[in-house]
Amino acid sequence: MHQQEIWNTDTARHYDTPGTGMFAPDVLGPAVDRLAELAGGGAALEFAVGTGRVAVPLAERGVPVTGIELSPPMVEQLRTKADETTIPVVMGDMATSTAPGRYTLVYLVYNTISNLLTQAEQVQCFRNAARHLSPGGRFVIELWVPELRKLPPGQEATVWQSEPGYIGLDTYDVLHQLVVSHHFRFDETGQARLSRSPHRYIWPAELDLMAQLAGFTLESRHADWTGTPFTAESRSHVSVYTLCNPAVALE
Template sequence: MRQDEVWDTEAAQRYDTPGTGMFAPEVLGPTVDRLVELAGGGRALEFAVGTGRVAVPLARRGVSVTGIELSRPMLDRLRSTVDESTIPVVVGDMATATAPGRYSLVYLVYNTISNLLTQAEQIDCFRNAARHLDPGGRFVVELGVPDLRRLPPGRDAAVFHSEPGYLGVDTYDLVRQHLVSHHFTFDGSGRVRLARSPHRYVWPAELDLMASVAGFDLESRHADWAGAEFTAESDSHVSVYRVR
């Protein structure tokens, strides 16, 4: 399953959920506040900018934002909100595409680095971030912590969310560190819509090694954008790397 098959027109049309989920003020507000702080008045580059969930409010806070995006349907949704002069976007893979200029901040949000399905591609993503950064610039990665403790012995699937009208199931390939998230949505007629997304999960320690290979040092790690302490029970982290 290629990423351009996952982030197609249908996915782009249903991605934005204003005011709820990832777009809820209590989720988006701390994200933008922290990125404004980390940009430090400089330019920011978002890898996999998508429909602009983060880039648009960040630009409205006065940060000069550029994006890289592989999915043209997602970019079309962004363009329905802001034009090229407000948030310029390079169409391409975040592991290899080059945006013009240099930046004080490059960032990846909401597990996006896991969309790269090999370790080599994920390392290339770090290297690409380093190529775009000013000396001392920062690369920020928001990523979930693999929750393999949910897997019963001998099983390779686990429910990660269940509510009326929706069921989320992850299936795991433990050898390749792959998982596929299966999203089942049920309507009132009894019909079921299935959407799937493949990922390569990464442990924090492996992420730090990738960063070191690409010339970064870990500056900070928190459990969320508001700065909560990262612990053994944290299900995600926001890691800030500084280029050497």
């Protein structure tokens, strides 16, 4: 599965769920509030901007936002909400593509760094964030914690969400640190629509080492956007890194 195949026209058309899921006010609102605070009055760059779930409300808060995005269909959906002047987008890979200018904030939300399927690409993504930041700028990553404690010996899959109309499960390849997420969505007739996406999962400590290799230090880590303490039981985290050594990203 290539990323271009996953983020196609059909996916883009069904991606937005206004008012529910990751578009629910109690999910999206705290993320936008925190990112606006971290931007500190400067400009922000979103890696994998997608349909503008975060970029559009952040721009409406007065934060200048630029995006990098691999998928033309996702950007087409974004353009129904904001034009190129409001949210400029550079088409390309978040690990290598560059946007003009310097930013006080680069952010990567909703587990998207795991779409890069090798450790080398993920490290490259950190270096790319550093290249875009002003000294002292911040790189923010929202990421899930691998749920391997739920995986008994000999079992390869876990159900991570089950609710009316939707079942989500992950199948793990623990040898290669890979997981495929399977999303089953049921319509009113009971028919199911399946979509899948591959990921490389990252432990928090490994993420911190990637940051160090790119010249960052960890500023804070919380379990969510509202500042809930991060513990051994947390299922996700929001990690804020500060660029302390910009020269490292150029090595």
